[in-house]
Amino acid sequence: MEKSFNNLKMMAWSDSWPKATAISNSNPAPFTAAELSEVTGDDFSLLPLDDLEYQSTQGDLELRQMMVNQWYSRSQVNDLMLTAGAQEALFIAFQAIVKKGDHVVCFTPCFEPLTLMPEQLGARITRLPLTDDWQIDFDALATALKDDAKVLVLNFPHNPTGAHISQQMLNEVLQLCAKQQVFVISDEVFRGLEHDPDKRLPAVANIYKNAISIGVMSKAFAMPAVRVGWLLCQNHQVYQRMLAIKNHLSICVSGLDVAFMKKAIPFDELIWQRSVALINFNKGLLNKALRHHPAFNCHMGEASATCYVVHDDARIWASDLADQRGFKVLPAHCFETDIQGFRLSLGIKNFQQILDSIWPQSN
């Protein structure tokens, strides 16, 4: 039997313009070591590491303890596992939970792998559109979950829209899942990028046993070069299955990355705030620019580092933008949605210059 992986539409689109500058990335502008030292007041220029041995499959114990103490107070150190980025974490989570014929429910627009990964495992996918203001349609969700759903995929703070939900809404979602015995895979890679930190939610796996929460260093920490993500899960059968799958993949993360994380994580709030300040500033610039361009519409979110700009001819517009001005954004088909538009990054430095280039006379 021939088996193949479909390429991601977002990669295929992006690869069509290898020289264009991406202005759609979901990570905030990455830190330099010098900037990190400035923000934290600590020295990040040299990293001590004596031991260049393999790490354990679960990941460094001291680091996991630090993460659990700091972010996941209701979980144990053995509920947490480090992975090679969030992408490997997602792959492991779907492999561990989903099999052929299972029903998986996911909101759209969405980060493409959230539907593509379970689909490639043979699952039946229900794509539930978010409302016009990027909120959950609870009636549609209840109906979909009642249809023998096995897994609900969550991603709040949300990519691409920047949408977020309240604690009360999350409670309602989890009540529906508990009632129908639905497992939750919660992609929380933008946790820490709430535009108002008071809106931060607990990790789903910290409060719901049949759940996996996923985090990463590339987004809220703005450090994609530190190629570490993680899986949190209090269901130990599922955890053991994930550990076995990981042994077929990266086996363990880099010890150099671990050393870096141990230094960075104590400064989490300071590091997140630097990106949130940039994002909030850029939101103001974009709102101002869009006033001059009524054909473009954006319901700005409350979290994460991107927004979704609605525009009728977005695909043609995005293609012209890449051809003629050398800037790349990702249009609707990359996010499994019929709502024509494109994702724009709010985490870019010199954002006004970008706005002036893509929409001349926008200031």
Ligand SMILES: Cc1ncc(COP(=O)(O)O)c(C=O)c1O
């Ligand atoms: C929602 C979401 N989940 C997971 C990932 C994967 O993160 P990483 O590439 O750092 O592994 C991304 C990356 O864009 C993302 O947006």
